[in-house]
Amino acid sequence: MDRLIYTAMTGARHILDQQATTSNNLANATTTGFRAQLDAFRAVPVVSEGLATRTFVVDSTVGSDYRAGAMETTGRALDVAIRGNGWFSVQSTDGSEAYTRAGAFKVSENGLLQTAGGLTLQGENGPIAIPPNTNVAIGADGTVSGIDQNQLQGGPTNVIGRLKLVNPDVAGLVRGDDGLFRQQSGLPANPDPTVRVADGVLEGSNVNPVDAMVNMISLARSFDTQMSLLKNAENNAAKATQILALN
Incomplete structure (x- = not known):
């Protein structure tokens, strides 16, 4: 349960960061000499004295697309x-x-x-x-x-x-x-x-507006998925509480 909550929570936050990067790329699709920004994320376990049940999603690299523009x-x-x-x-x-x-x-x-x-x-x-x-x-x-x-x-x-x-x-x-x-x-x-x-x-800019728009739609759906996971975690916790109360 903890792994699900922490992964979904940090994943949603970093998806918003990536959405901001994609929006900035799209806004600069006509900017002379602009280089598109790139984001990459990875899961990192939280190391503590307890069990490694929590995992964060972190922004591991922020790079740029160095391909030439038109x-x-x-x-x-x-x-x-x-x-x-x-x-x-x-x-x-x-x-x-x-x-x-x-x-x-x-x-x-x-x-x-x-x-x-x-x-x-x-x-x-x-x-x-x-x-x-x-x-x-x-x-x-x-x-x-x-x-x-x-x-x-x-x-x-x-x-x-x-x-x-x-x-x-x-x-x-x-x-x-x-x-x-x-x-x-x-x-x-x-x-x-x-x-x-x-x-x-x-x-010109090396940003492809079509790819940027598709990426924004994909990120929006990914964000909805993370929110659904958080909702499922809440429902599972409520069901578990009911079972423990009956016992």
């Missing part, structure tokens, strides 16, 4: 997508280095190359500053070049900097509450010269 051609010079494996390096709000696949860039009021969310992109030599009145182009190796808008067509191209493109082992990455990824060690990753990008393209 590519969408935009034709915008500051829209960039990574081909294959790799990440863009950005400076997070706390000043640490973090990684993202969202390649919709812009030039801030201060002339810094930033993400659409306002995070400063990291170059191999620090933040990349774009001179005023400059048309920006990003090469396949992440090189950022610019042409002065005041120059006639065919004017000289100036190399401004190079994006810091990294490719750390995904097993050592963790997702922060801000949606950015960081290395578990807390150390910045080294640039990887083999990472390539495509300009005028954005990578």
